[in-house]
Amino acid sequence: TQLLEQSPQFLSIQEGENLTVYCNSSSVFSSLQWYRQEPGEGPVLLVTVVTGGEVKKLKRLTFQFGDARKDSSLHITAAQPGDTGLYLCATQKWLASNTGKLIFGQGTTLQVKP
Amino acid sequence: GAGVSQSPSNKVTEKGKDVELRCDPISGHTALYWYRQSLGQGLEFLIYFQGNSAPDKSGLPSDRFSAERTGGSVSTLTIQRTQQEDSAVYLCASREGQPMGYTFGSGTRLTVV
Numbered sequence: 001t002q003l004l005e006q007s008p009q010f011l012s013i014q015e016g017e018n019l020t021v022y023c024n025s026s027s028v029f030s031s032l033q034w035y036r037q038e039p040g041e042g043p044v045l046l047v048t049v050v051t052g053g054e055v056k057k058l059k060r061l062t063f064q065f066g067d068a069r070k071d072s073s074l075h076i077t078a079a080q081p082g083d084t085g086l087y088l089c090a091t092q093k094w095l096a097s098n099t100g101k102l103i104f105g106q107g108t109t110l111q112v113k114p
Numbered sequence: 115g116a117g118v119s120q121s122p123s124n125k126v127t128e129k130g131k132d133v134e135l136r137c138d139p140i141s142g143h144t145a146l147y148w149y150r151q152s153l154g155q156g157l158e159f160l161i162y163f164q165g166n167s168a169p170d171k172s173g174l175p176s177d178r179f180s181a182e183r184t185g186g187s188v189s190t191l192t193i194q195r196t197q198q199e200d201s202a203v204y205l206c207a208s209r210e211g212q213p214m215g216y217t218f219g220s221g222t223r224l225t226v227v
Contacts, residue, residue: 006156040220040221041220041221042118042205042207042218042219042220042221043157043205043218044218045215045216088156088157090157101147101159101162101170102147102157102159102207102216103159104149104156104157104158105156106155106156107155107156
């Protein structure tokens with residue numbers, strides 16, 4: 001059972017279109033991260049959201065954390081070919097030792113065609 | 115170095131052979147993680163080292179997998195008697211402290227033929 005469910009799994013759009021990627025769970029999270037991964041590289045952190053209802057903007061990317069802290073979305077406005085990549089949401093799973101490990105969703109593969 | 119360094123970047127091995135994958139974390143980062151990623155998929159947690167504490171090995175898929183971290187720095191992931199299903203990209207990440215700040219290496223692409 002996946003802790004984090006991402007949708008859609010694949011998305012192919014034309015340059016200039018808008019899109020939204022979702023990350024959902026039945027669990028409540030203290031925080032959630034979004035990463036982008038390009039072919040042949042490791043994931044790169046885009047943003048961390050920690051407060052229910054929080055909205056963060058990174059240029060054309062808008063990240064939202066649900067009020068109940070069970071879900072998050074990533075919205076891209078006027079997508080560009082450079083946005084192509086694998087988008088991953090992740091959350092910390094806290095251990096008894098008060099340290100944590102990142103648990104990832106399955107990812108959304110985005111292709112933006114020129 | 116400035117980032118997390120992994121070697122080799124690519125490894126092709128015959129089924130049944132042992133392989134060693136290396137990770138050099140960012141200097142001073144106390145936490146080190148290994149993940150496995152199949153083509154186009156999310157990351158599967160394998161093992162986690164934190165300072166001098168016993169590692170969290172809960173993600174290792176079988177006893178053919180093991181990892182060490184020497185001197186709190188470099189880590190080696192060893193896969194014995196490799197199988198075709200071990201083919202994947204193996205990613206290493208390090209973290210300085212709580213709560214976040216994971217930095218990933220570029221990974222080792224392992225192909226078992």
